Amino acid sequence: FPAADSTTGLMGALGIMIALLAREQGTARGQVVDLAVFEALLRLMDYPVPALTGADHSPRRNGLRQPMDFAPGGMFRTSDGVWLTVSAGSAETAQRLLRAVGGDALADDPRFATLAEMSHHMTVVFDAINDFVTQHTLAEVETEFARHDAVASRVLSVEGITTNAQIGQRGDFVSVEGDPTKVIGPVPHLSATPGALRWLGRAPGADTRSILCELGFDDKQITALYEAGIIGLDGTRNTP
Template identity: 85%
Template sequence: MTGPLNQLRIVELGHVIAGPLSAALLSDFGADVIKIESPSRTDMMRDLGPKAEDGVGVWWKTLGRNKKILSLNWKSAEGRDILRKLVEGADVLVENFRPGVLERGGVGPNTLHEWNPDLIILRVSGYGQDGPMRDVPAFGRAAEAMSGLAHLTGFTDGPPMHPGFPAADSTTGLMGALGIMLALFAREKGSARGQVVDLAVFESLLRLMDYPVPALTGANHSPRRNGLRQPMDFAPGGMFRTSDGVWLTVSAGSAETAQRLLRAVGGDALADDPRFSTLAEMSSHMTVVFDAINDFVTQRTLSEVEAEFARHDAVASRVLNVEDITTNEQICHRGDIVSVDGEKTKVIGPIPHLSATPGALRWLGRPPGADSRSILHDLGFTKERITALCEAGHVSVKDGEGTP
């Protein structure tokens, strides 16, 4: 089967995580992504983090998945001409430079839309393309701080904390893919041609965090970090450790599920206590609830807790580490961890699962310049012209490159 985006062509000028992840997510579903790297400076994700046995960075293997790699100095006159040819045949261009970089290189949105009026341009930056913080440098952690995520993570009497993965960059990659698809839908429906998707990294988390702002402005409630419990603690739950050392997260999102949870940990006496008849009343006595759950879990083994929770249809989920994830029965059944022939490294496969046009992992991140020759050939460049471009430093190719 072919992916639903198999006729979509994306030119990626992105680097690191946010922009490249947007393109990678769409590549999983068939989009033809041409990633452009400078001949003198490749994407830092090739070298960041641990390396696989073949010496290639494992983070690059997944962020570069399904992408063709063109090594091109797009800032030179010759390189700009090649970029123009690519843009003229593309649907989308992705970039996540600091604001103004494209314009200074002579390829800002006005120019790109002269080349291709139907082009969708995803522009990812720390704080957006306008506003008083437009030119302030930013990374994902700065966005996590600005969005309020760090403020709500950690213990009440401890410092704010960042999550254990690049939350801002990753959510921006997801939001960028959504923005591209929205713009493509508008183009298909005739309500817009090419347009710019202006996405600030902090905004992606801000939108997904969401509830603190209406909590403050609508209910005059300011959420605070709360350790192993929810910042607003409006429903019973938290993180608890069994007597045999296994961490569990316990949660209940409605009055009915909360009653089942209370009955599991405290019997009828706790579940029928009038203080806990509704979630609203329960929220005023959440410390009592938390302590009851904690006492129950910490005095029992994992199997004992799971058996009692199952008997009451209550929810307690084991906290998995990476080793657990790679062997988990449900994750394996869903086919969520995949690889390609001849490659030891495994990655998370295309998500979501589509019944008729599922995504596919075609290859992992390829070497610098791996597809330069074939891409230029498809653009009409002769072998001699490609050689001349390489000798002049505008392009580089990998010897012995193959077509993926």
């Protein structure tokens, strides 16, 4: 997934909105939005830099766990081959999770009385969750987790995403007439200006004429470029 490209586009759009607001408020006439692609991901990383510079702690790769996991969670595979993501972000939810995978003996262990204490024994917690999930089917895990109000969610395949009832109800997949291909539609959903899909991809040269006109070329010059085979127009290219 091109996370850097997509996130940079979003942050760039946000920068434009901020610049427009500053113009409307009279604090700036206009300004350059300067954004490098790597900076979008750097901004999303957040904690590794202060962890190193403020606490002299360098986060390391940690398998299917977070590099600095202060609360139980991770990715686990059931005995029937289904991947689950498990998360417990508070002491209360962590206790429920531990009780689901290890019973009272694990949940009442004094090492896990608080998240702060639990963080020192996260390998034990992770292994307990992993042992339980890998030895049970998805249905068994879901039943036990539901009984203890613990949090786990199935990791959907693309097939699962495209057939998911909630996503379908939200209308997040759209297409253009005459093409079976579906893509993700405009998000967020706006009531007055929702946006619409016009094409899945423009034909080569579809916008060449309008762009050259904006650059000062007249029709005669554009035609000459086309006849010389230098440019294509509306999906066609002349071969002199």
